[in-house]
Amino acid sequence: MDVQNKRLTDEEFHRIRSEVLMQWHTGKEVDLDESFEYHHRMDKSKSFSALLKDAKEKKYILIQPRAGVALVDKHIELLQYLQDKGTADCLPSTIDSYTRHNRYQEVQHGIEESIREGRSLLNGFPAVNHGVHQCRKVIESVRIPVQVRHGTPDARLLAEITLAGGFTSYEGGGISYNIPYSKNISLEKTITDWQYVDRLIGIYEEHGISINREPYGPLTGTLVPPSISHAVAIAESLLAAEQGVKNITVGYGQCGNLIQDVAAIRTLELLTEEYLHKFGFHDVYVTTVFHQWMGGFPQDEAKAYGVISWGAATAAFAGATKVIVKSPHEALGIPTPQANAQGLRTTKQVVTMLKDQRMHMNDELKAEMDIITAETRAIVDKMLELGNGDIAKGAIAGFAAGVIDVPFAPSKFNKGLVLPARDNQGAIRFLECGFLPFNDELKAFHKKKLEERGRFEKRPVSFQMVIDDVYAIGKGRMVGRPHGDQEQ
Amino acid sequence: MDVQNKRLTDEEFHRIRSEVLMQWHTGKEVDLDESFEYHHRMDKSKSFSALLKDAKEKKYILIQPRAGVALVDKHIELLQYLQDKGTADCLPSTIDSYTRHNRYQEVQHGIEESIREGRSLLNGFPAVNHGVHQCRKVIESVRIPVQVRHGTPDARLLAEITLAGGFTSYEGGGISYNIPYSKNISLEKTITDWQYVDRLIGIYEEHGISINREPYGPLTGTLVPPSISHAVAIAESLLAAEQGVKNITVGYGQCGNLIQDVAAIRTLELLTEEYLHKFGFHDVYVTTVFHQWMGGFPQDEAKAYGVISWGAATAAFAGATKVIVKSPHEALGIPTPQANAQGLRTTKQVVTMLKDQRMHMNDELKAEMDIITAETRAIVDKMLELGNGDIAKGAIAGFAAGVIDVPFAPSKFNKGLVLPARDNQGAIRFLECGFLPFNDELKAFHKKKLEERGRFEKRPVSFQMVIDDVYAIGKGRMVGRPHGDQEQ
Amino acid sequence: MSSHTIVLGVIGADVHAVGNKILHYAYSQAGFNVVNLGVMVSQEEFIQAAIEADAKAMIVSSLYGHGELDCRGLRDKCIEAGLEKIKLYVGGNLVVGKTPYEEVQKKFLEMGFDRVYPPGSDPALSILDLEKDLGN
Amino acid sequence: MSSHTIVLGVIGADVHAVGNKILHYAYSQAGFNVVNLGVMVSQEEFIQAAIEADAKAMIVSSLYGHGELDCRGLRDKCIEAGLEKIKLYVGGNLVVGKTPYEEVQKKFLEMGFDRVYPPGSDPALSILDLEKDLGN
Numbered sequence A, B: 001m002d003v004q005n006k007r008l009t010d011e012e013f014h015r016i017r018s019e020v021l022m023q024w025h026t027g028k029e030v031d032l033d034e035s036f037e038y039h040h041r042m043d044k045s046k047s048f049s050a051l052l053k054d055a056k057e058k059k060y061i062l063i064q065p066r067a068g069v070a071l072v073d074k075h076i077e078l079l080q081y082l083q084d085k086g087t088a089d090c091l092p093s094t095i096d097s098y099t100r101h102n103r104y105q106e107v108q109h110g111i112e113e114s115i116r117e118g119r120s121l122l123n124g125f126p127a128v129n130h131g132v133h134q135c136r137k138v139i140e141s142v143r144i145p146v147q148v149r150h151g152t153p154d155a156r157l158l159a160e161i162t163l164a165g166g167f168t169s170y171e172g173g174g175i176s177y178n179i180p181y182s183k184n185i186s187l188e189k190t191i192t193d194w195q196y197v198d199r200l201i202g203i204y205e206e207h208g209i210s211i212n213r214e215p216y217g218p219l220t221g222t223l224v225p226p227s228i229s230h231a232v233a234i235a236e237s238l239l240a241a242e243q244g245v246k247n248i249t250v251g252y253g254q255c256g257n258l259i260q261d262v263a264a265i266r267t268l269e270l271l272t273e274e275y276l277h278k279f280g281f282h283d284v285y286v287t288t289v290f291h292q293w294m295g296g297f298p299q300d301e302a303k304a305y306g307v308i309s310w311g312a313a314t315a316a317f318a319g320a321t322k323v324i325v326k327s328p329h330e331a332l333g334i335p336t337p338q339a340n341a342q343g344l345r346t347t348k349q350v351v352t353m354l355k356d357q358r359m360h361m362n363d364e365l366k367a368e369m370d371i372i373t374a375e376t377r378a379i380v381d382k383m384l385e386l387g388n389g390d391i392a393k394g395a396i397a398g399f400a401a402g403v404i405d406v407p408f409a410p411s412k413f414n415k416g417l418v419l420p421a422r423d424n425q426g427a428i429r430f431l432e433c434g435f436l437p438f439n440d441e442l443k444a445f446h447k448k449k450l451e452e453r454g455r456f457e458k459r460p461v462s463f464q465m466v467i468d469d470v471y472a473i474g475k476g477r478m479v480g481r482p483h484g485d486q487e488q
Numbered sequence C, D: 001m002s003s004h005t006i007v008l009g010v011i012g013a014d015v016h017a018v019g020n021k022i023l024h025y026a027y028s029q030a031g032f033n034v035v036n037l038g039v040m041v042s043q044e045e046f047i048q049a050a051i052e053a054d055a056k057a058m059i060v061s062s063l064y065g066h067g068e069l070d071c072r073g074l075r076d077k078c079i080e081a082g083l084e085k086i087k088l089y090v091g092g093n094l095v096v097g098k099t100p101y102e103e104v105q106k107k108f109l110e111m112g113f114d115r116v117y118p119p120g121s122d123p124a125l126s127i128l129d130l131e132k133d134l135g136n
């Protein structure tokens, strides 16, 4: 497969399209011209792009849950509840895992069992099986914008159906929905498939309908150093922009150290714009989304509230445009509507309460921003070099060479040599850099930081630290100290 | 009454003592020598002073609830629950309001009704009526130190009984338990009465039993600017030290603006030590306590968790020694044990998670510390001047002159001219300085800060801002903007 | 705009002063003639002040949890003192602990109060009620 | 220290890889010979691997909520494939939503699993159980 970062021609697009729409019978329901009309008639309050612009300009923070259940009526009830009782500013429809793997037959079975048992046996909303008209029923039942949130390597049919169904934002990307979400699928395949999705959105843009695109920031959600996820976000932004996407929200999952997190959100926006401009994309509107802690949560709800609030506070200090909210049920299971709304209200309280406090530039913040910037540029520039200036080729070659490498990822196309661990202040550093293209100065920085922790903990820097850090927040700490919960 | 900051002679002390012990029949149970022995036999894990020292040295943060019910058995159950399920590091016995006003007859009635109705009709634990032996039953039923938390202008009998009962820390002071907690009682009276309490603790110290003293920091809990509460804390520390107190925890109630709160905790410790040293008290061990938001809370529990967590996070960034925890029931009523433990666990999660992140010095923090320091010194020095170097006289004269003035205080001995309001970043400033002895530069600073807010909100700086700020956190904001919840 | 006289105060050993100051401001702004007794007001002081000022209503606050103990008998004492017609309003955090409003309301209505308000009630509501109950 | 062979994997369309990596490390440290199939493992792959490696136990993880749908029939398939004696352990977030552990346990025991672990179980517990069930 010869992938390159080049806009699909109309001819290519339509050739693929005819195949895509055949993947499941609901594909027949999609009629692009009719969809454009539908979007034009839709209330502007349901435009994700418009809402994000408003928030960025007026400097307030949007809050959004994750949520999705098997049956349409229940899904509508759920979204209305999160809108009304959760004070969500924008809504999701989180797609179930079978749909994410295009197993529509199994989905059908899950839907039927869910009807039979009177509870959702699917872990999300199966939009493809429900089809365009059912999606519109969902959109029409709420007042605010709704986004498709998923984790689907091949998300082409899902995009066709949900966009025709009135969704105005689409999460994911050819890298971010591959590496953390699949095992055997090549990047060639997913990047190509996502070019289709981005082109589809480009076509909506050309018809005056702005659809927001959100590369998935947190990746595996577990101790991902900012430069890794930034590099992916930048690559996917360039890929999306090439296909005509104009409204992009780049994402980042909370690390937990305030300075590092603020530095990450600030640099994410700056660097994404920097690379977009470098490649001549001057009319792409960039916003940021901050994900509350994406790793293992404490099981106790009271403790989970603490983690949720700390994420909300960090988002406020960073000045992210949007924050994705966790619930007090996170460690145990998909939340009830009530628990989900509780997470939202906690978050709303914190972000509105802290609305007027942003972290101003200071030496520590500057130093952290410099580190992230240097690392991110090193990775992205190396990918570009490997791709001869083409980020599609560069991303593929980059993963193969391990110059970009996501910790804990299940994909066999990810080298898996990089190991992250927290430093003595809880910032995420590199214990192993693998083949990341970092210069000696950067490597020495990480080494020094982890040795400082090792000395404090009186133990060698080792894989045990990584394990301890994976468990730490779930056990009430951030840095996984050898004595666990006990104070030393 | 001629009050002065001078150690009570043994003769004076014992003369007063014989009267005090007669105020209620349980006074008869107190035998000092027997108490000293009791304390010497007590497990060291129950010493508040020792625990505070350990925490300060090892840089971890203690968490403590408020809690108290009418009946001893129920009170024990409650404390055990908070220790075991709440992971509290130290415990309180919050005293009921009748006891606080020495209305022991009404207390008796409340105890009886509580027995009859099978629920606590008193808002706290009536230690005096229960007496020394019942107090010891409480202390013996838990593993960790227990403090008397109250709000009692004349707390002499309460101190005698609870200290003999094995409590190892005593909250309050002649100013902080008068001005916010009473209406008609003179400072002469309360300062004198608290000299007795402090002397009693001094005598315990002299017998090798260190009792921790905690001047009550938050005062009225509502928009109190740091310099006001700092000045009171310093005055009470000097009064306590003079009577022989050696272990003092100075307190501060969260304002909500991170920089201001961190600056407040840092300066509180520095300034208290500065003045103690100035007066020759070199062997007093000073720690700090940070109170989570003491003003009106949101009624919704999920939102209350957000407020609680933000307080916990601030305590961690400031590096306070102890944090006093609110519960998700705060706005509605005295919490159930469950709700109280939830607030504790949320707080524990946040303070342990953020244990390794302290705010380092930066320009903003420095500027805020400078402001608080200048204001506090201005007030304390002026009190000292009015008292001819005697802080007891100076405090009394200071309140009379309004050079120290607590917002929203019920006491008629408080001038009540000072009005606080939040600036555009949520820091608490002075809208009216009354007779506070601030120089023109300080006054201009506050004026400028509030005018900045006025311009932003397009309204004049006025009392309406104060009202809006009083309601704000309860309504999900920090700065009470004219449009309330709506984003502008 | 009403110009009735009302007596305002926080009953018992309760020192919660903030709400009282705001109520004072709100009722004055609404045109009432407010006799504010502040905090820590006994039943006797309420009655004395109401007689002296010829007040049409007593606005009783209780925040600290002893409201139940402090408010009992107020209606009877009012009647004894000749204040048969005076309106008795009560609000705040009336009992110890988070309690369903209906229970609290019932308890205080039985004690002889005319209106009972849940925690954190907006003063504006009671102003409308006062105008209704006293006429303006 | 045991040296039995066990097969480890995350069943179905589930990609939660972190716990799997940690389980792999923990069982290896405890001396087991671990055949780790990683994430997204079908029932057939589990069985195939168990036969090839002559494994004494299958350690099935399911985190994403479809565990109930994915695990049905595994015991029968094992028996069909001649793995009558193999121990079946399952753990993770087995069903959709926060559910009392007892219910979940019952459901999976009925499906033929030998041991069922609640969310976030410490791998050390299952190591003790394995040593008990397999002998060491």
Ligand code: B12
Pocket: A066, A094, A096, A097, A100, A123, A124, A151, A180, A181, A218, A219, A220, A221, A222, A294, A295, A296, A297, A298, A329, A330, A331, A332, A333, A334, A335, A408, A409, A410, A470, D013, D014, D015, D016, D017, D018, D019, D020, D022, D023, D059, D060, D061, D062, D063, D064, D065, D066, D089, D090, D091, D092, D093, D094, D095, D096, D097, D098, D117, D118, D119, D120, D121, D122, D123, D126
């Ligand atoms: C990180 C994470 C992700 C990452 C995973 C990255 C990756 N590739 O690994 C990402 C973001 C990609 C992700 C995706 C999804 N996730 Co997820 N995820 C989590 C999260 C936050 C942490 C998981 C983790 O790594 N924990 C740390 C490790 C060490 O612990 P562990 O996985 O629990 O495993 C340990 C123990 O459970 C035990 N164990 C596990 N298996 C077994 C088996 C046996 C026999 C024994 C003895 C022990 C044992 O030992 C392990 C090591 O200690 C959990 C919630 C939580 N736990 O806090 C949700 C969670 C598991 N995810 C969930 C869901 C629903 C999803 C999604 C469908 C998206 C969505 N709707 O939000 C997708 C599914 C993708 C897919 N097809 O699988 C749900 C499952 C809900 C349910 N069961 O009701 C959870 C519980 C969150 C929630 N409350 O909604 N997720």
Ligand code: B12
Pocket: B066, B094, B096, B097, B100, B123, B124, B151, B180, B181, B218, B219, B220, B221, B222, B294, B295, B296, B297, B298, B329, B330, B331, B332, B333, B334, B335, B408, B409, B410, B470, C013, C014, C015, C016, C017, C018, C019, C020, C022, C023, C059, C060, C061, C062, C063, C064, C065, C066, C089, C090, C091, C092, C093, C094, C095, C096, C097, C098, C117, C118, C119, C120, C121, C122, C123, C126
């Ligand atoms: C600030 C505060 C204090 C300050 C008060 C300073 C001062 N002198 O004013 C301090 C720290 C000193 C204090 C002390 C105590 N407090 Co206090 N305090 C609060 C707090 C946090 C806010 C109160 C406040 O100022 N709110 C803002 C104002 C504007 O609102 P408000 O007081 O509710 O009044 C408004 C409305 O209720 C309404 N309203 C009030 N009365 C009436 C009457 C009518 C007729 C109408 C229509 C409306 C109305 O209008 C007001 C204006 O909008 C509340 C909890 C909360 N609400 O979040 C606890 C709270 C009231 N306190 C409580 C307690 C128990 C105490 C103490 C006993 C200590 C303790 N155990 O923790 C002592 C008691 C001292 C005493 N003798 O009274 C409890 C009462 C519990 C209960 N009823 O079950 C509360 C609810 C906290 C809790 N959940 O435990 N407290």
